Amino acid sequence: MAIDRRREAAGGGPGRQPPPAEENGSLPPGDAAASAPLGGRAGPSGGGGEIQPLPAPHPAAGGQHPGCSSAAAAAPSLLLLDYDGSVLPFLGGLGGGYQKTLVLLTWIPALFIGFSQFSDSFLLDQPNFWCRGAGKGAELAGVTATGRWDSGDVANWTSPPTTPFSTASWGAAGNLSNSSGADGGDTPPLPSPPDKGDNASNCDCHAWDYGIRTGLVQNVVSKWDLVCDNAWKVHIAKFSLLVGLIFGYLITGCIADWVGRRPVLLFSIIFILIFGLTVALSVNVTMFSTLRFFEGFCLAGIILTLYALRIELCPPGKRFMITMVASFVAMAGQFLMPGLAALCRDWQVLQALIICPFLLMLLYWSIFPESLRWLMATQQFESAKKLILHFTQKNCMNPESDIKGVMPELEKELSRRPKKVCIVKVVGTRNLWKNIVVLCVNSLTGYGIHHCFARSMMGHEVKVPLLENFYADYYTVASIALASCLAMCVVVRFLGRRGGLLLFMILTALASLLQLGLLNLIGKYSQHPDSGMSDSVKDKFSITFSIVGMFASHAVGSLSVFFCAEITPTVIRCGGLGLVLASAGFGMLTAPIIDLHNQKGYFLHHIIFACCTLICIICILLLPESRNQSLPENISNGEHYTRQPLLPHKKGEQPLLLTNAELKDYSGLHDAATAGDGLPENATANGMKSM
Numbered sequence: 001m002a003i004d005r006r007r008e009a010a011g012g013g014p015g016r017q018p019p020p021a022e023e024n025g026s027l028p029p030g031d032a033a034a035s036a037p038l039g040g041r042a043g044p045s046g047g048g049g050e051i052q053p054l055p056a057p058h059p060a061a062g063g064q065h066p067g068c069s070s071a072a073a074a075a076p077s078l079l080l081l082d083y084d085g086s087v088l089p090f091l092g093g094l095g096g097g098y099q100k101t102l103v104l105l106t107w108i109p110a111l112f113i114g115f116s117q118f119s120d121s122f123l124l125d126q127p128n129f130w131c132r133g134a135g136k137g138a139e140l141a142g143v144t145a146t147g148r149w150d151s152g153d154v155a156n157w158t159s160p161p162t163t164p165f166s167t168a169s170w171g172a173a174g175n176l177s178n179s180s181g182a183d184g185g186d187t188p189p190l191p192s193p194p195d196k197g198d199n200a201s202n203c204d205c206h207a208w209d210y211g212i213r214t215g216l217v218q219n220v221v222s223k224w225d226l227v228c229d230n231a232w233k234v235h236i237a238k239f240s241l242l243v244g245l246i247f248g249y250l251i252t253g254c255i256a257d258w259v260g261r262r263p264v265l266l267f268s269i270i271f272i273l274i275f276g277l278t279v280a281l282s283v284n285v286t287m288f289s290t291l292r293f294f295e296g297f298c299l300a301g302i303i304l305t306l307y308a309l310r311i312e313l314c315p316p317g318k319r320f321m322i323t324m325v326a327s328f329v330a331m332a333g334q335f336l337m338p339g340l341a342a343l344c345r346d347w348q349v350l351q352a353l354i355i356c357p358f359l360l361m362l363l364y365w366s367i368f369p370e371s372l373r374w375l376m377a378t379q380q381f382e383s384a385k386k387l388i389l390h391f392t393q394k395n396c397m398n399p400e401s402d403i404k405g406v407m408p409e410l411e412k413e414l415s416r417r418p419k420k421v422c423i424v425k426v427v428g429t430r431n432l433w434k435n436i437v438v439l440c441v442n443s444l445t446g447y448g449i450h451h452c453f454a455r456s457m458m459g460h461e462v463k464v465p466l467l468e469n470f471y472a473d474y475y476t477v478a479s480i481a482l483a484s485c486l487a488m489c490v491v492v493r494f495l496g497r498r499g500g501l502l503l504f505m506i507l508t509a510l511a512s513l514l515q516l517g518l519l520n521l522i523g524k525y526s527q528h529p530d531s532g533m534s535d536s537v538k539d540k541f542s543i544t545f546s547i548v549g550m551f552a553s554h555a556v557g558s559l560s561v562f563f564c565a566e567i568t569p570t571v572i573r574c575g576g577l578g579l580v581l582a583s584a585g586f587g588m589l590t591a592p593i594i595d596l597h598n599q600k601g602y603f604l605h606h607i608i609f610a611c612c613t614l615i616c617i618i619c620i621l622l623l624p625e626s627r628n629q630s631l632p633e634n635i636s637n638g639e640h641y642t643r644q645p646l647l648p649h650k651k652g653e654q655p656l657l658l659t660n661a662e663l664k665d666y667s668g669l670h671d672a673a674t675a676g677d678g679l680p681e682n683a684t685a686n687g688m689k690s691m
Contacts, residue, residue, distance in 0.1 A: 018556050048354070067484030076379060076416065077409045081637075083373050083570075084316060084630035086404045091316045091372075091391050098394035103322055105368060106310045107304065108362055110326045114333020115354045116276075116299055120348065121474065122243060122341045123220050124234055127209035129227050151242045172655040213470040215342035224285050233285050236456060238592045240289040244296025246585040251579020252301035257571065258420050261305045261312075263369040264574075268301030269361045280348040302361075302583060308574050311565045312373040316628050320492055323524065323562055327485050331668070377633040378568040385410050423575025425635060432569075432638045436576050438619040439564045440583040441500065445616055446557030447587030449512060449609035453549035456515060463645065480547060484554040491555075496561050496627040502620045504555040509613035511549035515542065516610060546598055554615075557584055569638040 079086050094100065210222040220226065226234050238364050256264040275294040282288035307323075314322050344350040372391070375384040388407070391397075426433045458473050492500040518541065566622040568576030596604055 023202070045454065057429065059597075076413050078403060079406060079409050080376060080381070081414060082630070083633055086406055087372070087376060087388075088315055088327045090401075090404065090406050091388070092395055092397065092501060093177040094313070094318050096131055096391070096395040098391055098395075099313060101311065101625055102313055105364065106306050106313075107326050107329050107391075109306060109358075110329040110355070111333045112357045113299065113303055114330035115337060115357075116295075117330070118334050118337050119354055120238055120350070122214045122337065123347050124218060125212070125214045126221060126227075126231070127219070127220060127471070128211060129208045129222075131205035132207040132209045183264040214438060214589060215338060215345070216347055217345045219347045220285065220288060226285060233289075234591050234594060234685075237285060237289045237292060239589070240292040241296040242585055242589050242592070244293040245300045248297035248300025248303055249578040249581040249585065250658055253304055253574040253576075253581075254423055256301075256308065256574035257423065259372050259451045261309050261374060261574065262368065264301050265305040265309075265368070266365050268298045268305070269358055269364070272302065273300035273355060273358055276358070278350060280341045280351040280355075294472075300581070302358075304574055304577055307561075307565060309368075309371055312371045312571070312631070316630060319566065320497075320562065321489075323565075324485060324489055327558065328482075330480065331482055331485070334481075335475070338474060352495055373570050373631070373633070374573075378420050379413070379416045380419050381410055381413045381416055385414065421571040423572045423579070423636065426572060426576070428637060429639055432567075432635065434578060434625055435567055436564065438616075438623060439560045439580050441619065442505065442616050443557055443560040443580045443613065444583040444587045445565075445609055446505075446553045446555075447558060448509070448590050449508060449585045449587075449606070449613065450550055450557065451588070451591035452606040452609060453515075453546045453553060455591075457546035457550070470578065479548070481554050484551045485558065486554050487551070488559060492559070492627075496625050497559065497566065498620060498623050498625045499562060501556065501559045501623075502560065502617065504552045505613060505616050505620060507552035508549055508556055509610065510615060511552060512606065512610040515545040515549065516606060518545075557587070560584075563623070563626065566631065567638065569632040569634050569636050638656060 021152070026559065055101055092099070094103070208222075208225055208227060212219055212222060220237065221234055224230075224233075245316070252264050252268065272295060275291050279288060279291045279295060282291060306326075310322055312325060340353065341350055344353055369387055369390065372384060372387050375381075375387060386406075389408070426436065454477060454528060457476075488500065488504075491503060495503060564576050564580040565573060590605060632640070
């Protein structure tokens, strides 16, 4: 019969024993591949990190694979896998005093991280400079060489402002002449420097005097005379920290998923102390840049592990609030940084003062535990049991208050082997990899286009006296970031993660397109004497669109990182976070790259990111909504985070797609076919075969 032949081909016919199970409870490679199309259904266990096929029939006692026990073949208890629904309530949620202490310990280092992230704005700021011995009169007359030009007020010798995120050294005097407005669009014309011959002769000075704007008496540029022909080394020094962060996010994220969050955090603290303090002792700019790379690498490990630990400590309703508090603490470090620089006066003292607070984090070795959620997700139940008892002791809880029976279930699973997963496993998933890629592109676009808006607002073409001061530049950008985070708190509360991300991305796209298109149109009409428009109108529109763009793009980048932390399963959360944070680093890296090329290609840079915003608007609709949802613990849970409608269904409206609970289970078709031996020859599992 057709049904018998089909059953024998599938391995269920008489005379053939079912295939033996592997040691981890999955099918052998050949059988797994054959059975995957028949009904691949995500199993409850995340041990192997893959979407498991339908379980194989249990073999007879005599046919069992050697060394394979029934306890190892069965999935762990669903009660233990439901961390937010069973384990966290048993520990008291965030109401326990010990949990509150741990959350506080993740907030405090955010202040030190804020100092380190914005230190480049002070250590590597390009100061005004002139030949030593030329005198102030020669400087005012414009005879001496200077790396900064201001056509509006030569007497004050104020440089064109740059943003704290920009590495814009508007070039030494010899490099300014290489810039042109050939890129078109809103690319600003640079001020006209002295002619080429004068620059070449002025850069022949053997000693320089500097006017540093950041409150320091000496910084890296003035210490090693990184001006004129050596000005490019400033950009390389700024590359080093960002490139170190990118590599750190990628590598420490994978390691944290394999060995745990706590070891990566503690080793990152130790090495950032070593490399960070050694930076202050650098003898040349090459040593400085190299050590800054390793400092950024270790800083990435601290940022990433603290972010993951913070998320994994919190219940669903508190995750966003706890994360935003950490962001505000980091911004406090950004706001306090100018005062710290004015207090230190020397870049070496400032660097040491930024790094020394990390000494306090050495105490985390004894007071900060491993992530309990990660231990449970990777089935390290022996360590998880000890940590749960530690939590109950710290919170003065009675273990007998375990209503759901977490501890008895945990006792049954103590013999299990740990099952750890690498981020590479996400390649074999159906939905999870798409979600992570979408968030990576969002993060790259948000942080990349932020520099375009910042440069448009702080650029030389915007003749606003307030923005010609370093501190005005710095605090303007910081204030926009603060306002963006405050708006995120309100928008995400009402629209959710996906709705908020979509709204901010639409604002970013509108600001970018209007700045690229409308300003060019205004510029054309302003050339007509009867139009009534002037350059000041264009400047005001440019400032407005730039502020809106910086406001929205900052929210896009921050919300993309948080969104990824929620939808990525616990077993690979640090790896997923590392990918999104590294994408953000690539976006920020475009700023020094453009500045290194003396602003050439800036207009194309803005065009590309503006197009990316339009693509991101479409892709955001494919993301799931994670508000008030439990964190996925394994890859199978992460696969179930599928797209929901952006707007809730109306009452009585039938959704177009069935939910997982409404899907029918066809796994019993073969069993039903066994009882149907009396069926006609043309019968099939789904009905009668047409003749």
